[in-house]
Amino acid sequence: MNILGINEGHMSSAALIKNGVLVAAVCEERFTRNKNEQGFPHNAIDFCLEVGNLKPGEINFVATATNELSATFEATKRYDTFSISDYVRENNEYWKPTLIENKEINYLKLFPQTKNDDYDFSFLDTDPPEKWNNLFKEERLKTISKKFGISRENVIFVDHHTGHAYYAYFMSPFRNNVLVITADAWGDGCNSSIWIGNKNRLELKHKTANNTLARLYRNITLLLGMKPNEHEYKVMGLAPYATEYNFKKPYEIFSKTLQVDGLDFNYNVTPSDNYFWFKEKLEGCRFDGIAGGLQKYVEETMVKWIKNSLQQFSMDTIVLSGGMALNIKINQKLSELNEIKNIFVPGGGGDESQSIGAALYLFHEKNPTEKFETPLHDYHGPIIDEENVETLFDKNKLKSNFVFKKNITNSEIAEYLSSDMIIGRCDGRSEFGPRALGNRSILANPSNVKNVAKINTAIKYRDFWMPFTPSILIERINDYIINSKEIESPFMTIAFDSTNLAQKDLIGGLHPADFTVRPQFVDKKSNPSYHNLISEFEKLTGIGGLLNTSLNLHGEPIVGSVKDAIHTLTNSSLDGLVIGTKMILRRRK
Numbered sequence: 001m002n003i004l005g006i007n008e009g010h011m012s013s014a015a016l017i018k019n020g021v022l023v024a025a026v027c028e029e030r031f032t033r034n035k036n037e038q039g040f041p042h043n044a045i046d047f048c049l050e051v052g053n054l055k056p057g058e059i060n061f062v063a064t065a066t067n068e069l070s071a072t073f074e075a076t077k078r079y080d081t082f083s084i085s086d087y088v089r090e091n092n093e094y095w096k097p098t099l100i101e102n103k104e105i106n107y108l109k110l111f112p113q114t115k116n117d118d119y120d121f122s123f124l125d126t127d128p129p130e131k132w133n134n135l136f137k138e139e140r141l142k143t144i145s146k147k148f149g150i151s152r153e154n155v156i157f158v159d160h161h162t163g164h165a166y167y168a169y170f171m172s173p174f175r176n177n178v179l180v181i182t183a184d185a186w187g188d189g190c191n192s193s194i195w196i197g198n199k200n201r202l203e204l205k206h207k208t209a210n211n212t213l214a215r216l217y218r219n220i221t222l223l224l225g226m227k228p229n230e231h232e233y234k235v236m237g238l239a240p241y242a243t244e245y246n247f248k249k250p251y252e253i254f255s256k257t258l259q260v261d262g263l264d265f266n267y268n269v270t271p272s273d274n275y276f277w278f279k280e281k282l283e284g285c286r287f288d289g290i291a292g293g294l295q296k297y298v299e300e301t302m303v304k305w306i307k308n309s310l311q312q313f314s315m316d317t318i319v320l321s322g323g324m325a326l327n328i329k330i331n332q333k334l335s336e337l338n339e340i341k342n343i344f345v346p347g348g349g350g351d352e353s354q355s356i357g358a359a360l361y362l363f364h365e366k367n368p369t370e371k372f373e374t375p376l377h378d379y380h381g382p383i384i385d386e387e388n389v390e391t392l393f394d395k396n397k398l399k400s401n402f403v404f405k406k407n408i409t410n411s412e413i414a415e416y417l418s419s420d421m422i423i424g425r426c427d428g429r430s431e432f433g434p435r436a437l438g439n440r441s442i443l444a445n446p447s448n449v450k451n452v453a454k455i456n457t458a459i460k461y462r463d464f465w466m467p468f469t470p471s472i473l474i475e476r477i478n479d480y481i482i483n484s485k486e487i488e489s490p491f492m493t494i495a496f497d498s499t500n501l502a503q504k505d506l507i508g509g510l511h512p513a514d515f516t517v518r519p520q521f522v523d524k525k526s527n528p529s530y531h532n533l534i535s536e537f538e539k540l541t542g543i544g545g546l547l548n549t550s551l552n553l554h555g556e557p558i559v560g561s562v563k564d565a566i567h568t569l570t571n572s573s574l575d576g577l578v579i580g581t582k583m584i585l586r587r588r589k
Contacts, residue, residue, distance in 0.1 A: 008039060010350075026047055059150060076111045090110070161322070223282070239296075319346075325493070353432075392562055401586060423444070424574050471522050
């Protein structure tokens with residue numbers, strides 16, 4: 001049976017489950033080169049069909065993530081077109097009048113539609129706003145049915161948090177007595193849910209629309225001058241720099257609002273909204289103190305809620321998904337709870353994984369006795385064709401500044417890295433989700449902090465406070481992280497405290513303020529070539545890990561082609577670029 005999952009909302013994507021195997025999954029942005037691409041994922045679908053060797057008519061069912069997408073947000077392509085100033089304007093000219101002043105504002109007069117050939121949005125001009133979302137759902141159904149030439153009955157819409165839950169549970173190694181938690185800003189009338197997973201079946205235990213923590217985090221991101229729905233990780237990275245003196249007041253302000261109430265939430269003090277109310281209350285507070293106070297409050301609130309859930313259902317194993325699952329410091333606090341024995345956080349906890357989650361839901365609905373083969377890795381995307389590397393090298397006239405090398409080996413790459421060269425690496429299938437896991441990565445010697453400055457200022461153009469992360473040989477994990485429960489984190493989704501040796505060997509991959517680490521555990525089964533590269537580096541240096549960050553320029557998606565990789569090389573100060581067995585090496589001046 002062939003089931004295609006698609007997500008048309010924020011971080012649009014597609015995934016294909018063929019006879020119980022996830023054979024492909026990728027985000028649309030990797031093809032369009034438009035960060036956080038939103039809308040119908042044509043290219044991602046075509047890729048999945050190509051990998052599955054299928055024609056559109058051979059798809060049995062299409063699982064479509066999220067019952068109700070916002071027609072206005074899709075028509076304006078809000079998530080991939082809005083700038084920070086657009087979000088500020090939206091708050092001032094739409095949310096404040098509608099939420100606080102009870103005025104009626106036409107959103108589309110403030111933010112006109114973006115040209116879109118995928119859907120017919122004419123109903124926005126003829127029908128009343130209260131009908132728009134339902135009419136858009138009908139338009140989505142019509143578009144999908146036409147694309148695949150299948151009956152409308154075989155296009156199944158999947159509830160948003162159901163998609164998150166199925167992704168978390170079935171991508172994890174745990175199957176019995178598992179507490180499944182989802183938490184995000186919003187989806188299908190809900191922002192958090194609690195499920196029990198047992199013997200490949202999920203049972204919903206609780207849903208709530210009252211957990212506004214993700215929405216708060218999003219709005220504070222904007223208040224700090226960063227882009228909501230994208231830069232929340234920057235706020236999390238800034239938080240550890242705050243002193244108690246600076247975060248005390250913001251923490252107290254946040255703590256007086258939303259409270260945990262058993263398995264639900266309620267307000268002690270109810271803000272009028274999550275932007276202007278806090279903007280007034282936080283006036284005069286330092287930027288790092290706001291980030292630190294917010295992170296502390298969110299950590300404590302989420303941990304308390306999940307502790308209540310663990311106790312309520314007598315569980316000690318937990319898996320997480322939804323946007324809040326991307327907060328690695330919350331995940332660290334959870335991993336340290338006495339109540340938790342096992343924790344797993346998959347690689348793509350945001351909405352990009354809705355395509356996988358929707359497909360998994362439908363697969364188990366249609367095949368209740370058939371087993372899904374949980375993948376050991378997150379490499380579900382395209383392979384970069386290294387055959388045209390030399391052609392593009394010549395076409396781009398790179399000979400004056402670069403040397404082209406063939407048959408490059410891991411031992412040679414390791415030598416370059418050990419001499420503190422910064423190398424981009426494209427090898428095998430690309431990673432799904434926001435993390436580069438070695439196959440589309442920028443790599444460096446993690447023991448030299450000068451490499452951090454070079455990557456930040458001359459390659460990635462990142463904010464100065466943001467940490468990098470290491471890829472660590474699984475055989476060396478206990479040398480570098482404090483992990484008494486032997487929790488596995490193959491996808492950089494959980495933070496840990498580091499050892500003294502890590503603070504020497506991997507200092508460039510630790511958070512500079514608190515020396516925590518967000519590692520990728522690398523084993524031979526999941527990625528033999530990358531494991532071998534780190535092993536070769538270890539032979540030369542004694543260090544069992546590499547500094548790893550995604551291969552892209554700041555604000556761009558992770559590279560998806562040879563052309564993208566060369567663009568990154570020539571618009572940065574990378575010392576070299578490896579694509580399969582070929583290498584483009586910058587000439588030394």
